[in-house]
Amino acid sequence: METEKNKESTVGLNYPMLTRGNYTVWALKMKACMDAHGIWVAVSPKDPKAVVEEKKDKMALAVIYQGIPEDILLSIAEKETAKEAWEAVKVLCQGAERVKAARIQTLRSEFEAMIMKEGESLDDFCLKLNGLVTNIRTLGDEMAEAYVVKKVLRAMPHKFLQITSAIEQFGDLEKMSIEEVIGSLKAHEERLRGQPDASGGTNQLLLTEEEWRKKDKEESKLLD
Known part of the structure; x- marks a missing residue:
């Protein structure tokens, strides 16, 4: 009689709560807890042909309900047995994990293919890139800041070669934030607008190798 009371009390225990990204760990913990209290057989009987005790089945179903959020509970509410409910949650x-993984892969492909086009403003390019990074991180995929920084430098058109070279040579890309890089790129873009070309326009002047080296040293001071 005491044993039955102990089993009945398992419904009131604090079982792990399922979240968007912890299904595997959640399932392992739930299985261990239910097995320890003798009700896992309702979900996975040793003999598939054996009839599960109604009380154990109801207890197992109640435990599953206790460990899932309301949106999933509403999705499986019509399942009559613990086994059916467990399989539905799985x-x-x-399925959601596969969809998420496919979405992350698509977004990462878009991220890798991004290149700032001639005539495109730096603000517009960075807005699109930051949007992709935010979406990828929101889906739970880790994208290191240094990885994003290096991508931005690779994606810049030729007119930014001077400043990107300076950043790569003199900056610590592993510690630099994306905001720092974009700030340096914007400062460089503003200086370019003030450099007239031979025809009176505002394009960048062609420089000798010695002049490039001198300017690289000047640009590197921005990163100190």
């Missing part, structure tokens, strides 16, 4: 979570 399909929902693993």
